[in-house]
Amino acid sequence: MPVALLDLLANAAIPLKLTLKVALTATAGACLAGIGAGYALSRRGLPGRELLDSLCTLPLVLPPTVIGYYLLVVFGRKGVLGQWLEETFDVSLVFTWQGAALAASVVAFPLVCKSARTAFEGVDQGLENAARTLGAGEGRVFLRVSLPLAWRGIVAGTMLALARAMGEFGATLMIAGNLPGRTQTLSLAVYEAVQAGRDDEAAFLVVLTSCVCVALLLSSGKLLNRQIR
Amino acid sequence: MSLELDIRMTLGAGRRSFTLAAALASRGRSTVLFGPSGSGKTVTLRAVAGLMKPSAGRIVLDGETLFDAGLGVDLPARERGVGYVFQDYALFPHLNVAENVGFGLGRGLFGRVGAASKRRVLELLDLAGLTELAQARPGRLSGGQRQRVALMRALARKPRxxxxxxPFAALDPLLRQRMRREVRAICQAAGAPTVLITHDPDDVLEFGGTVALYETGAVRQVLEFPDGPEGGRAARDMLLAAHFGAYAESTLAPCPGGYSQSCETTQP
Structure with missing residues (x-):
């Protein structure tokens, strides 16, 4: 029995590593884009603010397969950006882990964006104005006042984004496929194991995924909250 | 210091809108904007600081045009060289006292504070008796200490x-007495002219100078008194008289203190 368990673990190591790589990359991307978008959306003067906000929320509402389809249209071999990427950089996102990361980050983006917007709107405008009268430009106001004061809300959103990116399935399957060793993340591996009737492997992967998610959320939450405080 | 302003602006819309039409000119070390809450004093101050944009008019400080709707001049707040002490002090809760005071001395995107600036922060903390609290967060400070931090933070950049x-509304009455004297002494030591907003005649007592009387979004009158406590007494007596409804008479009669005054009436 221990031998079988070790076997399962060895088999699971590859999708596990891939999942972590994809999820962390996706979270970093979603975090940067989400903070920027959330800040822009929290500014009163932005024209068409509510329309932009609903566009940013769209990935949360649309079925992941629809997002995957959109991504294929844009980043696929014949897509507008995909063609350009292939011609200039010789890079293709289809059937690669980078494609999986892109899909996961698009799906996770609204979670950061929404929480960041709320957090930025919660920052006392008087403090931002105080910084302006003290000679700070908008960049410094953002880095020294708004961002540190909105940090907790952003961390909460980033945690949700990480959780979402870990479990991404639909959009990833659309753009990156299900290639064992290359784009097969844990959630895809579970699906395949169940489909193929490998119940032991499926059960093991499910328990492993759950444990990894809990550990990741606990540790990264602590880490992020310790900074800038 | 010379401050000239003539601004118009409308806030809000519909039935709850508020129109400010303020005109005043002041030279000297102290200016007081006096009037009841909601009469447009704070809006005027925010317009001078560049935190609100008037719809028409101009603001000139020491000969430099800060705002002119006709010429399309509107300096951003950071370039106006104006210090602002907010009613609630607006101290940065995530920075300690020294970092708060030094905020305006920072350079670049991350606000790095150089060695010379750090020395200046220490001097300012010493001047305000805050040296021991340098590492404390604003949340731990008392009302008077918070006010001193806000004052020093605004003075650090040597504002015009x-x-x-x-500034004294949030303090308890005993502390208010002391802080009036202290704030004026610190401003005088720092060589910074002041524009003070208040609805409390006792605040005028310590500052004196040019007193602009605000009423429902307009400057009704601009009265000139000597700067400091000597002019402040006459100014306060007059404002108290105004409180008792003898406003019109007292502006015509000679001042109780016997000071000469030039009363110019601006258009309502």
Missing amino acids: VLLLDE
């Missing part, structure tokens, strides 16, 4: 004028 928005 210091704008004080109801």
Whole structure:
């Protein structure tokens, strides 16, 4: 029995590593884009603010397969950006882990964006104005006042984004496929194991995924909250 | 210092809108904007600081045009060289006292504070008796200490004028007495002219100078008194008289203190 368990673990190591790589990359991307978008959306003067906000929320509402389809249209071999990427950089996102990361980050983006917007709107405008009268430009106001004061809300959103990116399935399957060793993340591996009737492997992967998610959320939450405080 | 302003602006819309039409000119070390809450004093101050944009008019400080709707001039707040002490002090809760005071001395995107600036922060903390609290967060400070931090933070950049928005309203009466004297002494030591907003005649007592009387969004009258406590007494007596409804008479009669005064009436 221990031998079988070790076997399962060895088999699971590859999708596990891939999942972590994809999820962390996706979270970093979603975090940067989400903070920027959330800040822009929290500014009163932005024209068409509510329309932009609903566009940013769209990935949360649309079925992941629809997002995957959109991504294929844009980043696929014949897509507008995909063609350009292939011609200039010789890079293709289809059937690669980078494609999986892109899909996961698009799906996770609204979670950061929404929480960041709320957090930025919660920052006392008087403090931002105080910084302006003290000679700070908008960049410094953002880095020294708004961002540190909105940090907790952003961390909460980033945690949700990480959780979402870990479990991404639909959009990833659309753009990156299900290639064992290359784009097969844990959630895809579970699906395949169940489909193929490998119940032991499926059960093991499910328990492993759950444990990894809990550990990741606990540790990264602590880490992020310790900074800038 | 010389401050000239003539601005118009409308806030809100519909039935709850508020129109401010303020005109005043002031030279000297102290200016007081006096009037009841909601009469447009704070809006005027925010317009001078560049935190609100008037719809028409101009603001000139020491000969430099800060705002002119006709010429399309509107300096951003950071370039106006104006210090602002907010009514609630607006101290940065995530920074300690020294970092708060040094905020305006920072350079670049991350606000790095150089060695010379750090020395200046220490001097300012010493001047305000805050040296021991340098590492404390604002949340731990008392009302008077918070006010001193806000004052020092605004003075650190050597502003051309210091704008004080109801600086004593949030303090208890005993402390208020002391802080009036202290704030004026510190401003005088720092060589910063002040524009003070208040609805409390006792605040005028310590500052004196040019007193602009605000009423429902307009400057009704601009009265000139000597700067400091000597002019402040006459100014306060007059404002108290105004409180008792003898406003019109007292502006015509000679001042109780016997000071000469030039009363110019601006258009309502």
